[in-house]
Amino acid sequence: MLAALVGFLGDFDLAEEAAQEAFAIAAERWPREGAPANPGAWLVATARNRAVDHIRRRRTLAVKTKLLEVAEAVEDEIAQDTFRDERLELIFTCCHPALSLDAQVALTLRALGGLQTGEIARAFLVPEPTMAQRLVRAKRKIRRAGIPFRIPPAHLLPDRLTAVLAVVYLIFNEGYDGRRELLGAQAIRLGVSLAELMPDEPEVFGLLALMLLHDSRRAARLRDGELVLLADQDRSLWDRAQIRAGNEALERALALRGEGPYVLQAAIASLHAEDSSDWPQIASLYAELLRMTGSPVVALNGAVARAEAEGPEAGLAAIERLELEDYHYLHATRADFLRRLGRSDEARIAYARALELVRSEPERRFLQRRLAAL
Amino acid sequence: MNYMLQIYSGDGVSSWESLSEEEQNAVMAEYGAIFQTPGVTGGAQLQDATTATTVRVQDGRTLTTDGPFPETKEALGGYYLLEADDLDTAIELAARIPAARMGGAIEVRPLVER
Numbered sequence: 001m002l003a004a005l006v007g008f009l010g011d012f013d014l015a016e017e018a019a020q021e022a023f024a025i026a027a028e029r030w031p032r033e034g035a036p037a038n039p040g041a042w043l044v045a046t047a048r049n050r051a052v053d054h055i056r057r058r059r060t061l062a063v064k065t066k067l068l069e070v071a072e073a074v075e076d077e078i079a080q081d082t083f084r085d086e087r088l089e090l091i092f093t094c095c096h097p098a099l100s101l102d103a104q105v106a107l108t109l110r111a112l113g114g115l116q117t118g119e120i121a122r123a124f125l126v127p128e129p130t131m132a133q134r135l136v137r138a139k140r141k142i143r144r145a146g147i148p149f150r151i152p153p154a155h156l157l158p159d160r161l162t163a164v165l166a167v168v169y170l171i172f173n174e175g176y177d178g179r180r181e182l183l184g185a186q187a188i189r190l191g192v193s194l195a196e197l198m199p200d201e202p203e204v205f206g207l208l209a210l211m212l213l214h215d216s217r218r219a220a221r222l223r224d225g226e227l228v229l230l231a232d233q234d235r236s237l238w239d240r241a242q243i244r245a246g247n248e249a250l251e252r253a254l255a256l257r258g259e260g261p262y263v264l265q266a267a268i269a270s271l272h273a274e275d276s277s278d279w280p281q282i283a284s285l286y287a288e289l290l291r292m293t294g295s296p297v298v299a300l301n302g303a304v305a306r307a308e309a310e311g312p313e314a315g316l317a318a319i320e321r322l323e324l325e326d327y328h329y330l331h332a333t334r335a336d337f338l339r340r341l342g343r344s345d346e347a348r349i350a351y352a353r354a355l356e357l358v359r360s361e362p363e364r365r366f367l368q369r370r371l372a373a374l
Numbered sequence: 375m376n377y378m379l380q381i382y383s384g385d386g387v388s389s390w391e392s393l394s395e396e397e398q399n400a401v402m403a404e405y406g407a408i409f410q411t412p413g414v415t416g417g418a419q420l421q422d423a424t425t426a427t428t429v430r431v432q433d434g435r436t437l438t439t440d441g442p443f444p445e446t447k448e449a450l451g452g453y454y455l456l457e458a459d460d461l462d463t464a465i466e467l468a469a470r471i472p473a474a475r476m477g478g479a480i481e482v483r484p485l486v487e488r
Contacts, residue, residue: 098461145484146375148460156462 002111003086004044005051006093006149012111012139014051022047087112088197089149091190095164096147103138104167105174110135112193113186123183124174161198165207165262168194172211184215195249202258205249209266212246213273215239227366230272243273264289279309296322300330312337328357332367344374376415376485377464381452385477401472408454408470413463416455423449451478455485 005015022043026035036042094107105124109115115123121131141147152160172187191208198204220237221228228234250270253263268285271278286302289295299322307315315337324330335350351371358364383390390398409417426442426449442449451473458464461482468480 096461098465145482146377146459146461146464148462152462 001040001044001047002114003090005047006086006090006111011143014054015047018047018051018054019043021050085197086149087193088151091164091194092151092160093142093147093149095160095167096142097160097163098145098147099138099141101167101170103134103141104163105170106131106134107138108167108190109171109183109186112190115186119182161201161203164194165203169207169211169262172214181218184211184218187211188215195252200256202253202256203260203262205253205256206258206260206262206264206266209246209249209253210262210269212242212249213266213269216242216246216273222362225362227362230277238273246270246273261289261293264292277308279305283309296324297327297329300324300327300333304333307337307340312340316341326357328354328359328363331357335367335370339370339374347374375458375460376487377456377458377461378483378485379454379456379464379468379471380450380481380483381454381471381473381478382448382481383451383473383476383478384448386473389476401476404470404472405452408467411467413457414454414467415457417453419452420450422451448479 002015002019005019006012025046026039026043030036030039090111091108094111095104099107106120109120109123110117117132117135118128121128124131126134151157168187168190171183171190174183188208188211191204191211194201194204195208216239217230217233217237219239220233220235223234246266247270250263250266253266264285268282268289271282271285283302283305286298286305290298290302300319303315303318306318316334319330319334319337322330331350331354335347335354338344338347338350348371351367351374355364355367355371358367390401393401405419408414423442426440428439428441428443430437430439454467454471456464456467458467461484464482468474468482471480474480
C-alpha cells in the first residue's frame with residue numbers, strides 16, 4: 001500500500017503520514033459501520049484524500065511543487081476499486097545508485113520490509129538518531145534531486161537490477177549475531193517479492209535460491225554457540241522445506257537459462273545440500289564463477305573445493321598469489337591446508353595471523369581450538 | 375527539473391595534452407554536440423584556475439584573493455545547464471561529457487526552483 005502511495009505522491013513522508021491517518025480512520029469507523037467491500041482500495045483512496053488535503057493546506061503558503069501538480073491531476077479520477085502494485089518501482093527507487101549504499105539498505109528495509117527505524121538501527125549497531133538521519137537524508141535526496149519513481153528502462157535495467165540484488169544479498173549477509181535472523185528473513189521476503197514481480201529474471205531466482213539454501217542450514221551452524229563445519233553438521237537440523245524451495249527456485253533460474261553469478265552460487269549451495277558433496281563438480285562451478293567475477297574471495301572458496309577434490313597441495317597452490325592479506329579466511333584456509341599436510345610450524349603462523357583479523361567470537365574460538373590442537 | 379552539470383577535469387589535463395590535434399578537435403566537437411542537445415539550456419567552458427579570483431565579504435569589507443576557492447582541490451572547468459524530467463536523464467547526459475571518461479568527474483546538482 002505504501003508503494004502505491006509513494007508512487008502517487010513522490011514523497012515518502014507524506015505517504016507514511018497519509019497511510020497512518022487512513023488506518024486511524026479505518027480503526028475508528030469499521031468496527032461501527034463494518035469494513036468496506038475492498039478494504040485495500042478504501043485505505044489507499046482515503047490516504048490519497050488525506051494527502052491531497054495536506055498538500056492543499058501547504059499550498060496556501062504559495063509553494064508550487066510537482067507534488068501538487070500530480071495530486072491535482074489525479075484527484076479527479078481516484079480509482080475506487082484497484083491500485084497498482086508498485087513495489088518494484090519502490091525497490092528500484094530505494095536502490096538508486098545516486099543514494100549511498102547505507103542509505104539504499106536502510107531505505108529498502110524501511111519502505112519494503114516495513115521495519116521500524118529503531119529495528120534497522122539495532123540490526124546494524126548504529127544509534128537510532130543516526131539511522132533516522134540517514135533515512136531523512138535519503139528521502140530528501142530522492143525528492144530534491146529528482147530520482148525517478150519507476151522501473152528503469154531496458155537499457156538501464158541490467159545494472160540497476162544488479163544493484164537491487166546486491167542490496168538484498170547484503171541485507172541477508174549483514175547484521176550482527178542475534179540480528180542475523182531478522183535480516184535474513186527480511187532478505188528472503190524481498191527475494192520472494194522480487195521473484196513474484198520479475199518472474200523472467202534468472203538472477204532473481206538465483207539469489208532467492210542461494211539465500212534459501214544458505215538459510216536452511218542456519219540451525220546447524222552453531223552448537224552451544226560454537227561453530228560447526230559443514231561436514232560435521234547435524235543434518236537433521238537442516239530445514240528440508242527451505243532446501244526444497246531453494247532447489248525449486250534454482251530449477252526456475254536454470255529453466256530461464258540463467259548462468260550468472262547468483263545462479264552459480266546457488267548451484268554450489270544446492271550441491272552442498274546433498275548427502276555427500278560432489279567436490280569436483282563444486283570446484284568446477286567455482287572455476288566458472290571465478291572466470292565470471294575475477295573475485296579473489298571466489299578463488300579462495302574454489303581452492304577449498306579443490307583441496308577437497310584433489311588434496312591440500314592443490315589448495316595451497318590455488319591460493320598462492322591471492323591478494324587477501326587482510327581477510328582472515330585466507331589465513332585460516334592456508335592454516336588448514338598446512339595442518340593437513342603436517343606442516344605445523346607454518347600452520348601456527350597462519351592461524352596466528354587469522355586470529356589477529358577475525359571478528360566473530362565463535363570463529364575466534366574455533367581458530368584457537370585448531371591452533372591449540374597442532 | 376533543472377540541473378547544473380559541473381565539469382571537473384581531474385587527471386584529465388595531462389591526457390588532453392597527449393591527444394593529437396585531430397583528437398582534440400573531435401573532443402571539442404563532442405562538447406559542442408552536447409551543448410546542442412535538446413534540454414541543455416546553457417553552458418560554458420571556464421578559463422583555467424590561474425585566472426580565478428575568490429571574493430568574500432567580512433564585516434562589510436570585500437576580501438579578494440588570487441586563485442580558485444581553496445577548499446576545492448579540483449578546479450571547475452566548465453558546466454552545462456540542463457532541463458530534464460529526472461535525475462537519470464541528467465546522469466545519462468553527464469556520462470556523455472568527455473571529461474567523465476578522461477580521468478575527470480561531473481557533479482550533477484539540482485537548481486533551487488523559484
